[in-house]
Amino acid sequence: MTHPPTVDERRLSPRVRRLIADAGPLVALIVLIVVFAVANPVFVSPGNIGILLSQAAVPLVIATGLTFVILLGGIDLSIEGVVATSSLVFALTVANDRNDLALGLFGALLAVLAGSVFGLANGLANVKLGIPSFMATLGLGAVGIGIATVLFAGRSPRVLDSGMRMLGQGSTLGIANIFLIAVLVLVIGWFVQRFTRLGRYGYVIGGDEAVARLSGVRVGRYKIGAFVLGGTASGIAGVLLGSQLGVGMPTIGSGTMFTAITAVVLGGTLLTGGRGGVLRSFVGVLIIVVLANGLILIGVNPYAQVAVQGLVIIAAVVATGWRLRTRVRIIK
Amino acid sequence: MNHIFRRRGIVAGGIALTLAAALIGCSSASDDSGSTGGTSDDVTAVQSIRSMSNPYHANWADGGALFGDWADVEVVTIVDEGDSQTQLSKIRALGAEGKVFALNVDPNDSSTTEAIVKAVTEAGGYVVTQWNKPDDLWPWDVSDNWVAHISFNGETSGEEVSQALFDAMGGSGNIIALQGILDNVPAKQRFAGLQKALEANPGIKLLADQTANWDRAEAFSVTQTLLSQYQGQVDGIWAANDNMALGAFEALTAAGLAGTIPIVGFDAVPEALENIQNSDETGYIATVSTDPWWQGGAGLSLAYQAATGKIKVSELSHEQRAFYGKQIVVTLDNVGDFTKAPLLDALKSDLENPFLRSQGPIS
Numbered sequence: 001m002t003h004p005p006t007v008d009e010r011r012l013s014p015r016v017r018r019l020i021a022d023a024g025p026l027v028a029l030i031v032l033i034v035v036f037a038v039a040n041p042v043f044v045s046p047g048n049i050g051i052l053l054s055q056a057a058v059p060l061v062i063a064t065g066l067t068f069v070i071l072l073g074g075i076d077l078s079i080e081g082v083v084a085t086s087s088l089v090f091a092l093t094v095a096n097d098r099n100d101l102a103l104g105l106f107g108a109l110l111a112v113l114a115g116s117v118f119g120l121a122n123g124l125a126n127v128k129l130g131i132p133s134f135m136a137t138l139g140l141g142a143v144g145i146g147i148a149t150v151l152f153a154g155r156s157p158r159v160l161d162s163g164m165r166m167l168g169q170g171s172t173l174g175i176a177n178i179f180l181i182a183v184l185v186l187v188i189g190w191f192v193q194r195f196t197r198l199g200r201y202g203y204v205i206g207g208d209e210a211v212a213r214l215s216g217v218r219v220g221r222y223k224i225g226a227f228v229l230g231g232t233a234s235g236i237a238g239v240l241l242g243s244q245l246g247v248g249m250p251t252i253g254s255g256t257m258f259t260a261i262t263a264v265v266l267g268g269t270l271l272t273g274g275r276g277g278v279l280r281s282f283v284g285v286l287i288i289v290v291l292a293n294g295l296i297l298i299g300v301n302p303y304a305q306v307a308v309q310g311l312v313i314i315a316a317v318v319a320t321g322w323r324l325r326t327r328v329r330i331i332k
Numbered sequence: 333m334n335h336i337f338r339r340r341g342i343v344a345g346g347i348a349l350t351l352a353a354a355l356i357g358c359s360s361a362s363d364d365s366g367s368t369g370g371t372s373d374d375v376t377a378v379q380s381i382r383s384m385s386n387p388y389h390a391n392w393a394d395g396g397a398l399f400g401d402w403a404d405v406e407v408v409t410i411v412d413e414g415d416s417q418t419q420l421s422k423i424r425a426l427g428a429e430g431k432v433f434a435l436n437v438d439p440n441d442s443s444t445t446e447a448i449v450k451a452v453t454e455a456g457g458y459v460v461t462q463w464n465k466p467d468d469l470w471p472w473d474v475s476d477n478w479v480a481h482i483s484f485n486g487e488t489s490g491e492e493v494s495q496a497l498f499d500a501m502g503g504s505g506n507i508i509a510l511q512g513i514l515d516n517v518p519a520k521q522r523f524a525g526l527q528k529a530l531e532a533n534p535g536i537k538l539l540a541d542q543t544a545n546w547d548r549a550e551a552f553s554v555t556q557t558l559l560s561q562y563q564g565q566v567d568g569i570w571a572a573n574d575n576m577a578l579g580a581f582e583a584l585t586a587a588g589l590a591g592t593i594p595i596v597g598f599d600a601v602p603e604a605l606e607n608i609q610n611s612d613e614t615g616y617i618a619t620v621s622t623d624p625w626w627q628g629g630a631g632l633s634l635a636y637q638a639a640t641g642k643i644k645v646s647e648l649s650h651e652q653r654a655f656y657g658k659q660i661v662v663t664l665d666n667v668g669d670f671t672k673a674p675l676l677d678a679l680k681s682d683l684e685n686p687f688l689r690s691q692g693p694i695s
Contacts, residue, residue, distance in 0.1 A: 042560065047563060054586075154387060158603065244582065296557045302543045
């Protein structure tokens with residue numbers, strides 16, 4: 001801290017200051033919930049809360065994986081392509097109306113694995129070929145859409161396996177299965193981030209890659225690992241969407257990438273890397289899902305919704321990042 | 333049957349090989365038509381569509397095959413896989429062959445339409461375009477080689493399919509509507525049709541309309557939200573396309589409501605047709621079809637008749653050169669007509685008179 005302290009910082013201890021900054025997105029989320037609940041009590045009805053949780057599931061899975069990539073200062077733009085391929089692998093390997101395969105859970109695992117392979121390809125292209133993650137993942141995302149389109153062959157294969165449909169459609173003890181799966185992914189993500197080298201070194205590499213390299217961290221290996229986590233998460237999302245909608249489609253993931261990147265950034269993970277985490281991304285996801293649901297419930301004109309959504313997101317980012325203004329930080 | 337297989341072979345060639353291969357395909361097709369004889373040896377009949385792998389265009393091509401059987405000519409089908417440049421260069425290649433050709437085309441976008449009709453005019457061919465056209469560009473302003481443009485009015489069909497929904501609801505109750513991309517022309521027309529139907533049915537109330545951007549996953553979550561907002565009050569769901577209607581159907585399934593709330597959509601995609609076949613269980617009441625077999629058959633017939641001189645383009649009225657085709661509401665009663673190609677007899681009168689289904693001029 002070499003900059004001159006501001007008024008606030010002189011009064012508060014560093015610990016309290018940090019707490020306030022960290023709690024920013026959470027405060028924004030609570031404010032949104034209170035506003036919507038007052039405007040329309042249906043918003044906090046048990047039925048709507050259940051729906052909110054199920055709507056948060058797919059973005060949460062993707063954002064959890066993406067957090068690891070962004071923590072390193074990278075980006076994954078292949079999400080929609082990977083989700084598309086995964087949804088088709090899923091729909092074509094479980095019982096379906098296109099072929100005689102009926103691999104059940106094994107089919108779902110194959111689809112997730114397809115996502116991991118894409119993640120690995122992203123990582124290798126970035127680390128071994130030295131292509132910026134922005135370009136490498138954009139290209140592989142297009143590959144994903146292409147593979148999905150070939151598998152699609154003009155008509156959506158329908159999932160006929162009722163057990164597999166329950167992943168996305170059923171519920172256990174009143175909670176949507178899809179949300180339970182997403183929470184499981186989040187918990188695994190948190191564990192990896194907190195207790196494994198892959199997670200811990202992520203912060204070091206994202207903070208300063210050159211320093212990490214000089215300290216003897218095998219940067220390339222951990223970077224590839226982060227991309228594999230991202231791809232795997234997208235693969236899981238493809239399975240969940242395929243299960244929920246009962247089909248595999250090249251366009252099934254459209255819009256998921258924007259939501260996921262926004263959620264990660266909104267939660268407070270820096271796009272430049274080095275700071276953030278999967279729990280923050282969870283808060284970011286909830287902000288976006290609450291916003292989309294709440295704006296419909298309070299009856300905002302559909303023409304205006306997207307604009308309002310954008311404005312609230314920018315307002316939330318500004319509010320939560322206000323403290324950072326004073327730092328010497330270059331915004332790119 | 334052999335006829336059809338030969339044609340399919342040519343199509344496959346067009347898909348698999350390059351421009352040069354497509355040219356060879358064309359010339360072999362014209363040799364064949366020469367050997368079968370007929371009044372118009374020198375006219376090649378050509379369909380230009382996006383791809384054979386989507387059911388809509390596959391049906392379109394089958395309609396063209398019916399025309400081929402009826403007129404006893406070979407029909408060449410060229411595909412572009414959604415690439416406007418490919419579409420244009422394949423059509424230019426037709427002109428380079430030096431024969432008169434009759435072309436029925438589904439241009440990929442409005443700007444391609446303009447380039448296509450100019451290329452056909454230069455080559456001395458005859459073309460009928462469908463769906464996309466720049467608003468201020470009309471066939472009579474370009475040349476007699478651009479025979480006609482056919483499009484479809486979403487407002488009329490929107491009204492009809494909405495009525496089918498209201499009838500299924502017994503004429504009273506509440507609906508929610510899923511709109512397409514809001515500034516998109518068909519989205520606007522279809523929604524205007526719904527509003528007209530609402531005026532005619534005072535017993536029906538539109539609780540809410542939201543956009544789901546033509547997208548299935550988005551329709552799923554928007555429907556979830558609307559169902560929780562109007563818990564127990566939603567008696568019907570209207571969607572501006574089948575993709576969103578299918579997303580709404582899955583949301584109903586997840587909520588344990590599938591089959592209890594009627595749904596309608598547009599476009600007659602195969603999954604929607606399957607659901608309509610089981611409408612008792614699915615609640616999927618109706619969708620709307622432009623009848624792709626008619627688009628492929630009658631459109632090609634119009635271009636062909638202009639090329640052979642049977643129809644004098646210069647004598648056609650403006651209303652005949654830019655008209656809306658008929659869209660058909662598909663319900664349990666007639667869904668069988670849309671899951672397989674019609675018999676030639678059923679389409680014959682439309683092939684003889686391509687204007688038979690005209691719903692008036694494009695405005």
